[in-house]
Amino acid sequence: MIHDFTYLKPGNVKEALAMLAQHRDSAKIICGGQSLLIIMRQGLVVTEYLVDIKGLDELSYIIYDPQAGLKIGATTTHRTIESASLVREKYPVLAAMETRLASIQVRNWGTIGGNLAHADAAGDPAPVLIALNATVTIASSIGIRIVPLEEFYPGLFETVLSPDELLTEVIVPPPSARSATAYQKFNLLESDQGIVAVAVSLSVNDAGVCRDARVVLGNAAPVPIRAKNTERVLIGSKLTEKIFAKAGETAREEADPVADIHASEDYRRHLIAVLTRRVTKEAWEQACQA
Amino acid sequence: MTANKYSVLNTRVHNVDGYPKVTGRATYTFDVKLPGMLYGKILRSPHPHARIISIDTTEALKLPGVKAVVTGKDTLGVKQGIWRRYPELCDEQILTIEKVRYIGEPVAAVAAINEEIAEQALDLIDVRYEVLPFVDDPMEAIKKDAPMIHDGVERNVNVTRHIEWGDVEEAFEEADYVREDWFKLGGQAHMCMETRAAVASYTPDKKLTVYTSTQSPYYHQALLAGVLGLRESDIRVIAHYVGGGFGGKFELDAAQFCASVLSMKLSKPVKIVFTREEDFIATKRRTPMYYYVRTGVKKDGTFCAREARVFTNGGAYTGMGATALYLTGFFHSFPYKWKAYRYDGYRVYTNSLPSTSMRGFGAPQAMFCSEQQIDWIAADLGLDNIEIRRKNAHTAGYEVPGQATIGSCGLGQCLDRIEEWIKAKGTLPKNRAIGISAAGFMTGGIFNWFDSPYSFSSAVVTINVDGVVELHVGAQDIGQGSNTTLAMICAETLGVKLENIKVHSGDTDHCPADLGAWGSRQTLMAGNAVKMAAEDAKKQLLEFASAKFGYNIIYDLDIKDDWVHNVARPERGMNYVDLVKEALRGKDGQRIIGRGHYTPHRKGMISPAYSYMVQAVEAEIDVETGKLSIIGCTTAHDCGQPINTLGLIGQLEGAASMAAGYGYLENMPVEDGKVMNPNLVDYKIIRAPDMPECEIIEIDTFEPEGPYGAKEAGEGLTNPTAAALGNAIFHATGLQMKQAPIMPEMIVNAFREKEKGGGTP
């Protein structure tokens, strides 16, 4: 059963920030509520004030700036992102990830901001966005700050947001030439959260050598992690089957997975190795053709 | 296929409950709202095994909005069970008084003005437990020093069953090749879309009405009478629409019991609806089993001997588990002729949720072991896996020694058609293979140990003055379409259009007695009863026609498509509705009433008839991750005469989805007595993108026992899929998977074992 709360509905971002500044720890933010309402129903989240930002259309947008890149407002729904031709053309991995997220109903109402702020280790968007080197814009009544998404999660179900702060925007840098990002998750049923997931972003130089790599492991640790040792295996080489396999083995060791009823730690590591190998190869082949 | 000789049978018709269901008008127990209705919640044991020292409800009663709190001490404390003729199988009080035996067992129930207050009240009930040592695995529970779960039940052996024929030792001697394997079969949740639910309304005239999601209003009326101390006829059970049953909803459950007890205390309606979590942890599930199978065959593939020893995880109470124990042993011999066969089954109490019947009733578990081992034996001996089955297959008229007589049997044809189908498929890509499984299943469990040893059904057909037919049956539609199937039989028999039939079911005040929807019995048993009732009504009607036209009632008159006519000269006749009008005008004010019933007589104790099938599952394995996907599922199926065409397709596809789940998705781990995944995020039910296309190859047979030659369809079809999937994995990879469901991690581990040279796991 959901515990009673006082409902607050700000008319714009400024009002929302003022409410958060006033109530701080006594307030929680709800947007689409696709994750929050479930845990509220379980009594895991009890709050005095609920600040509803679902209606803040000023935060619902997808725009592309050639310098800054793709800017997505926090209250933009998953469905809007997956359907946007802008996203499909410039960041197909993002659109593809969204089409395999939960279900249409969840994507129609749930938002990217809400998803990222919920900080679920098994969430799909974070690993992909971190591979894409995304940043998030955080606002408070005092001002704004920008945080790389890979620094947004200090721990399981935790973000760096202070009680008076609101995630307002996600920014994905413009795609560089000859680069590609690929993402795969392992699950029993399509669109389930991944038992593990891997996102890889690679760019290749004119000499056919891997210039840059970002490897992100999802649900292989309390938070999405950059597998930097794995990246070092890739950077500076012409990638081959042997290197893809080595990347997989390195990622296996870099992961810090838990055991649960779905998979043992050993099996998760095994899956990380397989997926990293496959996703690295996929990203490489796409990058070389780009 | 031969042309359809029937007007109504085996045609595509709208489900007779279709309009209410597709327009949102169908009212389930979940939707029932009565004036002044209160909401009930159940307090459940957090311990797998404990003595109840005391229960203090005073604080809970003080909470504003709480109207009553009851514990087992407020009830008659009757130890009840579904098989009432055997007191030793009646071991469950539901609101337990002395001891809790599983996590989730009800210890108290609250009625309040809304659900939220009822739930808050639960936290205010103070239960003192003396925690006892628990045991949640049958192989541990059967040991000498294991905690005793039920007083006087040594080594927690709840029930044993033994089936034997021939000389097993001698037959093993004759065998050229003997193979033995151990298997582990998991449980499975029924996972009905509508959870357990009941609205009980006791009124000052000492009558109780219970709306409930049930497979058998008849059983529930009687069971409630037994535990509440009421007369059966003072209880009315209503179940107009039921959101799924699958074998889990014909025993008394805590929603029905607690709602009734609370309502009787308050003379107010009380509604209890299980949350999905409660439905997972505190209802009975498919029986998990340990299976030992030893099989001896001749080198040409002739089956000689089989010996099976099975230990089932009974959980805390018996339920229908005793029957599942028997049937798994019975169907483990199916569908083959064994020279000698011996089965010993042990149902062991454990401190976990009880296990009971679930669609397939022990046969899916039996097939997983038998059908895979047969493929492995065939491979060991270099024999063809269809041919080895063909060699030993049941045939029509075969006597399963001391157990059953097989009536119609299309198994041979099923094997032939699947063999053709597989050949036509040709070579498959790497890591993809087809696995098969044969099966045979009962068409109507004859056994009934509720109030008489025998199963029965009854029906009443009443013809109104406008020709509309009121069909009253006790058979319960739980989604399988029995209302439609029985209406079709009625229409075909009477010779009238289907839209003339109005079906009445799901109400003990108005419907004749019938044991309800379980054991695949309704098409055959209720169908026969309906046919008889319709024939009775038709005969009465034709007596008027005979008097009117002068035609002979036996040879010369018939009704077809609403037209009463001379058989030889069909243009001579009259409209059925006009005949009815005339007939009723001449009567004493009554309508024409036909009565029918069916009780299988001298058909053994299992079933009067058996359906047969051979299923081929095409599966693909990702050998690196162990992930399985089912590409397609093709079934050659013998259900005698199909009645409800759309219903049959739906049953085949639905059964495949549930059985596939048992094969590779619906893992239900229980650790220290705790269900680890009691929600739909972690318990995996197949969804639309993962469901394979299913193909059905109908095999033509005629079953003399069934109405118009019909047999069951829908429960037998859950038997083969997990086994066929296992065989697909075997043929694709060589792995022999001995645990169901088959999870990807198991496959990866099996590959590793194989590489190490450890042989089969």
Added chain:
Amino acid sequence: MEKQLLRFYVNDQEYELFINPKTLLVEALRDHLGFTGTKRGCDTASCGVCTVMVNGMAVKGCSVLAVQVNGMNVTTIEGLEKDGKLDPIQSAFLDEGAFQCGFCTSGMIMSARAFLNETPVPKDTMEIRRGIEGNLCRCTGYNSIVRAIDAVAKGKYRGVCDDSK
């Protein structure tokens, strides 16, 4: 806790409720307004039997606070038929036997309706399957449902019912 005024449309009819803000949309519909066609089946927003349309989008009624649909138009199963005429999807479900126990059917039909509104010509049946991915069915195995939706998409009910919603 202060109650909130909710003014919204259900099946094109305006309603006003004064409710505890924690009321879920499905509770507002079922318990406050009596639209019991929409069901509930789980605690984790997994089963989809509570699916309704909000401004034409399929959403799970158990995962939306009722107050969030203020001013919006909610369509429930009861709102699909028009003056006694069934929606083509409803007719197709009858023709294909695309339901058994019926408990998932309301939500399933709403998902199907929303899907076909957005994607009147699915490129293949897998796309249809993904369109109803958020709806569990324990009885049918989905294939008859897919056939029903496919029949509507292929124009079988054009002219028989109005399918141009």
